[in-house]
Amino acid sequence: MPEFKHVSYSWDDDLAAHLDPVERLVYRSNLLGGDQRVTNTGGGNTSSKLIETDPLTGEDVEVLWVKGSGGDLRTAKRENFSSLYQDKLRSLQTVYAGKPEKGLKSPAEDEMVGMYTHTTFNLNPRASSIDTPLHSFLPGRHVDHMHPNAIIAIAASKHCEELTREIFGGEMAYVPWMRPGFELGLAMEEIAKSQPDLKAIMMGQHGFISWDDDDKVCYTRTLAFIEKAADFIEAKYQARGGDAAAFGGAKYETLPEAGRKSAFAAILPWLRGQVSQQKRFIGTVQDDEKILRFVNSADAPRLAELGTSCPDHFLRTKIKPLYIEWNPQSEDLTALKEKLAAGLDKYRADYASYYETCKHANSPAMRDPNPTVVLIPGLGMIAWGKDKSESRVTAEFYNCAVEVMRGAEAIDEYISLPQQEAFDIEYWLLEEAKLQRMPAEKELARQVVIVIGAGSGIGKETAHRLVKDGAHIVCVDLNEEAAKATAREITDRYGVGIGVAGTGVSNCGPATSFAANITDRASIRAMLDQVALAYGGFDHICVTAGIFVPSDTTGHIPDEKWALTFSINVTGSYLVGDEAGKTWREQGLRGNLVLTTSANAAVAKKGSLAYDTSKAAANHLVRELSIELSPLVRVNGVAPATVVQGSAMFPRDRVIGSLAKYAIPYSEDEATESLVSKLAEFYADRTLTKSPITPADQAEAYFLLVTQRLSKTTGQIITVDGGLHEAFLR
Structure with missing residues (x-):
């Protein structure tokens, strides 16, 4: 061999x-x-x-x-x-x-x-x-x-x-x-x-x-x-001196890993908003040793401006990247944003000039003039694409370009493809015809949806429903393993895409997962920052997490259980909306927040005092947040009736308790699935449609509210209760 x-x-x-x-x-x-x-x-x-x-x-x-x-x-x-x-x-x-x-x-x-x-x-x-x-x-x-x-x-x-x-x-x-x-x-x-x-x-x-x-x-x-x-x-x-002398030697120092992650989390949503002015992009961050060796080097500005040489490279990376001359040791993130804003303006002007100079009479219209690769000393590279797979491939191709420049500079002098030749490849009529033949993008393509409570029940079903229409899904749950399991189900079905892996949480595909406690603001912020590192930002949030604590045998609920119910069902949703609002405003892209309330918010019942009252508060929270987050973000709610099948709020003991409460015959050794079915049928018989309410029924409502199908609807509650006439508004 x-x-x-x-x-x-x-x-x-x-x-x-x-x-x-x-x-x-x-x-x-x-x-x-x-x-x-x-x-x-x-x-x-x-x-x-x-x-x-x-x-x-x-x-x-x-x-x-x-x-x-x-x-x-x-x-x-x-x-x-x-x-x-x-x-x-x-x-x-x-x-x-x-x-x-x-x-x-x-x-x-x-x-x-x-x-x-x-x-x-x-x-x-x-x-x-x-x-x-x-x-x-x-x-x-x-x-x-x-x-x-x-x-x-x-x-x-x-x-x-x-x-x-x-x-x-x-x-x-x-x-x-x-x-x-x-x-x-x-x-x-x-x-x-x-x-x-x-x-x-x-x-x-x-x-x-x-x-x-x-x-x-x-x-x-x-x-x-x-x-x-x-x-x-x-x-x-x-x-010629190896790594120490590569690209003319180091000009800037790399920030520590924690500093890089903090800086990326702070700038990525804003930057995503800037490059997504025509169409939304999904990002991939790379900050490994090789890319940092390049972006920190003395020759990086010159080589980046020359652009890539191989047609396969610049079809993904555009004719050149955006390089930002920022000193990570002496300048802060405010200065970085200012330089990024100025750099983006110049890049778009340069791209428009390139198009006008090189176009032919029959050339296709100018494409998006925003960069797909951004290079920042001390931090690394951000690559953008229509989905996670494409942004990873874009990162891969610029890595290839860097290696090409390293080799060419070591043996001779690197040269790029002439602009006219580059243009004729980028705007080749055959390539344009291929683009026109591609199927239309799915309804939620280019969008990132965070589903909180994705480990089970309505949240899990919603995650699976939204990814079908092209969304990137962030599965969040207090139970980290449950969130991972849902994300794994999605990636097993849809794959993780192609291209090199990113760094850390950026190594993900159409779905990823994080743990978060929605009663803890710091936990929510940490999760949102991780989402920024994974995809560059987010577009919508669906909060399906909730808790039901029944009254005790005396008809009362302990004070600590009352506080816990409101902490999760009301305060948690508020904290999510309040923290996410900061990112939405930075990003500047329209989004949706969908909260889970309940038909119980309008129906007083014995035995669920804390739950029903918390859901009534959640109904009004929807209206308040719709005002606070307008006009950028629409806020709506989904109000299910009792969803038994697949719900984490209905463990076996609660199902048995409910069957006993309603005098529905059952056996202690009966299979859980059979018990759940009996209770679901009982609840269905109380509705006008006489059909059990399933997580899939709820997921359709979340889908409807995160799309543009109800683009003028905000501050509203959509009930999915099978027609529970007791919950009709009075």
Whole structure:
């Protein structure tokens, strides 16, 4: 087995021997995509030219299987690969309209993408990648096109061609930057024809491509090229002083971890509001050693302004990040906010100028001019995306860009892609068409909802209901394990997304969990700060936590139980609203607060004096908070009738007590589920709809109130009680 230091060799002969040819291509792709030192998320593609039986003629034909448009090599399956007749692909060369004028891309280039469908083998529905000609026109039966940081560091160096010869000798040729497509495929074919012993080509500003007639050899050779590049870079890097001298050496010092978390928690909601002026963003924080080494360095402002070099990078990170020249040792957070505000204004103006300078007559409209990457000395990096997965991938790509700059500066001089070329990639009409074909975002996409009481009952059901429509869910409960269990159920079902993990609580997906005691203001604040670190901020809060303490056998309730009932059912909701209000105002984005009251708030009953009175107070708290938090936040309440099924407020002993109270026949050894069903049916019979009230019924009300469907409704209570006429308002 070959030994590598900078990449992982994972080929298993025994496993590969039992795979069919297409499965071997998938296997090779997964191995390459699983190592981020080989290629980034969603980047690169692989192919195999295989002999297949033509479904129409029954004859053997050569078919190119190549990773299709979109998808990720690490997780790719057979269905992610397109299949095309190789002879028909090559015949398209006679259709291609020729080379473009200097400095322009031929219109025929984009037209050729539509021609690939005419070469489809066996009605395969997977759309072909724009890189398809590269794989078809090169001679090897197996081709790997990768984006390793070590290789891109060479590709993004000022003297890339000379360095390619110095490092690889005659093993790897060089082609200057060309946008991926037919023209690049033809250029590579000419290079391969002129140098028949060649096995790889360095692609200026982009990556590299390698090939062989044996798939295992192709895989091993791909790794070997990356290893050779990394060895060369590391030797030069150490000779220049290593980490201590990286990026011109350190200019600023890193704040201690506690200080970084405190600072991020203080600025993130405000910053999220600033970058979310057009559409809301979800954030990922990264403050590990490597990113801090960069943001603290003397050269970071210069390199950040140059922007990224590889098209795969800046499609995620924009043409450049926003770097803030802030001194963490001598300036406070007020100064940081002022510099961020000024930096954002300048960034938007720069982006608008970039668009106006580079646009064509048929260019799509200018996209959101806000940065997706923000770099702050002493703190680290904040990446933004439409969801947690995208923000993590954005962070991953800028990490790749930093590693590329580190390598390029160690061996030569880092250069970025020219602005016009960058624009033509970012605003490529084919890319725009792909964006337009994407399904519409879900109703709660880009939004973060905190569900307090998510460990059981109505809260758990509400968390599951809201995530279905695209929300990021923060599961909060006094019982930390219960909150974790609900978050785990969500991530097990929906996955955690892709991309590198963030730091600490930022390492989360569509759901995360925290413990909090809503009767303790400090506990609430700590939880809200953790949410800021996880997602950048929040949009809505649903408070489903509550307590029911029945009167004792004499009809009284102890003073401490009365105080506890009001502390949880009333004061807790007030503290949540009051603390969250501070963050909502900082963020400046409209939100919703939904409290849980009860039908009992309007119905006096024997045996629930403290509970009923507390819920009546909660009803009025809804009205008061709707005034206090307006106009930014709407505040409403959901008033359930007795929800027995799945409720933490109805343990077995309370269910039995209620059955006895209402003289409903039961057996002491009867299953809890049966007892609950009897009590639920009893309560249902008291309503007009004659149906048991379930947590799912309540969850629909919470969903309705956090969406924009009732956007002009605030200070109101929605009852979900099955039609309990005793609770009708008088």
